[in-house]
Each structure stands twice: as structure tokens, then as C-alpha cells.
Amino acid sequence: MYNSFYGLSDRPFQLTPDPRFYFDSATHRKAMAYLGYGLAQGEGFIVITGEIGAGKTTLTGQLMASVDAGRLTATRVTSTQVESDDMLRLIAQGFGIVTDSADKALILQRIESFLIDQSRMGRRSLLVVDEAQNLPVSALEELRLLSNLQARDHALLQIFLLGQPEFRERLQGLEQLRQRVIATHHLEPMHAEEVEPYIVHRLTLVGWAGNPRFTPEAFPAIYDFSGGIPRQINALLSRILLLGAIGKLSVIDTAVVSRAIADLTQDVPEPVAGPQAGAGEAVVGPVAAARIAALEARIAAQEQALKRVLALLVDWVEAAERRGEGA
Structure with a gap:
């Protein structure tokens, strides 16, 4: 919806990873250097970790898009x-190797033959395993054994x-x-x-x-x-632009950002007047105000709970003293 309103050729903040939108942040630039170094070595494992949504998939997609497809099979x-057997089949x-109902030994043999054929044609073979933190030890061990396959003294x-940080x-x-x-390399959030x-x-990429x-x-x-x-930025910007299109806004300020955040989190901060609000329309305040209000509410609740505990403690002490006087 907002694409047509703002004259954009595509969705710039879709959640599906797309190498076209790769952004060379400081942490991604460093990760790309490690990946390039790894490809130059042509062996072993390169490990890239990061929080969910940090851009790991987009990063590797950008790398593979920049490599000569005629020299790399990925x-x-x-x-x-x-488990290990299913990992080999995947x-x-x-x-593109046919597995049919082949057992583990035959699948492994077919994989090795395929890799040897690729090597003879002067092509490198690369396997990218996403969500590696979910793999059991047996599957990781299978990957290690695959990395040991060699021909003419090269992997x-x-x-x-x-994978995720864990x-x-x-x-x-x-x-x-x-x-x-x-x-x-661990992908840090952007600065x-x-x-x-x-x-x-x-x-800019979408006009x-x-x-x-x-x-x-x-x-x-x-x-x-x-x-x-x-x-997280993409999710928020998609909502911001949607609200902008609905409200026919030409300026995005903190009030609009806060409305989008409230929409995403189903939060309902106290509305305040905004510079773009129409007659009778309310615009929510900045996100900081909403968070402060929530924090103050939690503190107030904790204080009330503490007062109840102290009152019970005083009652218990006084009762104990009365029992002592009556003894």
C-alpha cells in the first residue's frame, strides 16, 4: 500500500533477507572480510554468529552474489x-544429488563423488548451514567429517x-x-x-x-x-510507512515513530497532540515517554507490595511482643 503512495518501486523493508539491500555497516564489513578470507583459504569452517535479525543470511547472500558463479558451487x-543422516540427505x-531411498553410506559416497567432479572442473564447493545452534552433536560431527574430504591435497x-550467539x-x-x-565473527547491532x-x-534502492x-x-x-x-528496524519502518500512507503524511517525526511502536507492541501510551494531527486526531507521544510511564507503574506496584509486606511484618512483631507480655 505505501509503495504506491510514496512512489516506491518495491518494498524496501521486507523481512525476507535480500542481498540487494545489503548495507555495509561496520560489523558487516568486518564479517565480510572474514568470509572473504575463508573463501580464499578454501577449507575449514567459518563461523558467523549474531542475534536474530542481525543480517547473517543477507551477509552470506551478498558474498555469494559477488563470487563468480562459474567457479563456485554453493x-x-x-x-x-x-540428526546426521538427515543432514547428509539435506x-x-x-x-542436486539424487538420494532416493539410499542409505547413509551411499549418500556419503554420492556427495564425495559430486565434490570430486566439481573440483576436477575447477569449481569450489561451499555449504552454508543456517541456524547452526539447533544442530545436535551428531550432525555437527557429520559436518566435520565432510570438511575432511580431500582430493589432491586440498579440501x-x-x-x-x-548461528545465534549461543x-x-x-x-x-x-x-x-x-x-x-x-x-x-559475531555480528553486533548497528551503531x-x-x-x-x-x-x-x-x-534509495527503490526510488x-x-x-x-x-x-x-x-x-x-x-x-x-x-x-x-x-x-527490528525493517519491521518498524514498514509500520511507519504504512501509517504514513494511511495518514497521507509527508513528514515522519518522533510522534509517528511512537505511533508505529505502539502499534507493533500493542502498547497504548497516553496520547499527546502532534504537529501533523488533524482536528480531533491524537498522536501518541515519544517512545521514551511510554517506557518511562511503564517503568513508573512497575515501581509503584513494587512499592505497594513492599508496604504490604512491611505491614504484615509489623503486625507479626507486635503480636509476638503481646504474647511475650502475657506469658
Whole structure:
């Protein structure tokens, strides 16, 4: 809906990862350097971790889009807590290898033959495993064994493991796998000063010509809510632009940002008058005001609970003293 209203050619803040919208933030730039280094080595594991929505999938998509497709055969597997046999089957299917009802040994043999053929044609083979934190030890061990496959003294398969932060902790207890990791990087949230360039970058790619205009104060409010996580920013901006289109707004300020946040979180902060409000229309206040109000309410509730506990304690002490006097 907001695409047509603002004259955009596509949805700039869709939640589905899209390498077209890759933004070279400081942490993504560093991660890309590690991935490039890993590809140059042609062996072992590269581990990239980050919070949900930090941009791990978009990052690897950008990397693979930048590599010569004639020299790299790559596939991606999203793990769903599969055991070793199912992991092999998923990998084979990802590379286009027929598995039918083949047993584990035959599937492994077919994978190795495929990788050898790719190597003979001068092509590198890359496996990207997403959501690696969900993999059981048996599947991780299978991946380690696959990484050991060699031909003419060079590895046949390189593996990128993408996972949430807890995967780094799991690696510490998997010594043999950890020894095969040649580089690792944790994707941090974007810095506050990167939020505006990120938003402008994605809007520009779909033909944004300055409508709507964002006030300078809107970007810190967006950062405060999202914490610099790209997916959180995308979700919030989609709602902001939708509200903007519905209200036919040409300016996005903190009041609009707060309305979108309240809409997303089903929060109902006290409404205040906004500069873009029409007659009889209320615009919610900044997100900071809503959070402060919620915090004050929690503090008040805690104080009431504490007073009740103290009153009960006083009653208990007084009763104990009366019993002592009557003894």
C-alpha cells in the first residue's frame, strides 16, 4: 500500500533477507572480510554468529552474489534439529544429488563423488548451514567429517556456519570441530549513527526521492526501539510507512515513530497532540515517554507490595511482643 503512495518501486523493508539491500555497516564489513578470507583459504569452517535479525543470511547472500558463479558451487541448508543422516540427505539434495531411498553410506559416497567432479572442473564447493545452534552433536560431527574430504591435497568442501550467539558457547565443548574453524565473527547491532544511512540506503534502492522526509529526531527514536538490529528496524519502518500512507503524511517525526511502536507492541501510551494531527486526531507521544510511564507503574506496584509486606511484618512483631507480655 505505501509503495504506491510514496512512489516506491518495491518494498524496501521486507523481512525476507535480500542481498540487494545489503548495507555495509561496520560489523558487516568486518564479517565480510572474514568470509572473504575463508573463501580464499578454501577449507575449514567459518563461523558467523549474531542475534536474530542481525543480517547473517543477507551477509552470506551478498558474498555469494559477488563470487563468480562459474567457479563456485554453493548450497544453503537451514537446520531444523536434524540428526546426521538427515543432514547428509539435506546437503545432497541441496547440491542436486539424487538420494532416493539410499542409505547413509551411499549418500556419503554420492556427495564425495559430486565434490570430486566439481573440483576436477575447477569449481569450489561451499555449504552454508543456517541456524547452526539447533544442530545436535551428531550432525555437527557429520559436518566435520565432510570438511575432511580431500582430493589432491586440498579440501573438497568448505562450510560456513551461521548461528545465534549461543552457538559460540557450544563450540567451546566441541574441540575437534573448533580446531577446524579458521575464522569467526559475531555480528553486533548497528551503531546509532548508522541507522539513518541504513534507512536512506534501502529507500534509495527503490526510488525514494525524499518523500516522506524524516526529521533528525526520528532516527534516534528508531534506534532506541530496534537496538540497531536490522530486522527490528525493517519491521518498524514498514509500520511507519504504512501509517504514513494511511495518514497521507509527508513528514515522519518522533510522534509517528511512537505511533508505529505502539502499534507493533500493542502498547497504548497516553496520547499527546502532534504537529501533523488533524482536528480531533491524537498522536501518541515519544517512545521514551511510554517506557518511562511503564517503568513508573512497575515501581509503584513494587512499592505497594513492599508496604504490604512491611505491614504484615509489623503486625507479626507486635503480636509476638503481646504474647511475650502475657506469658
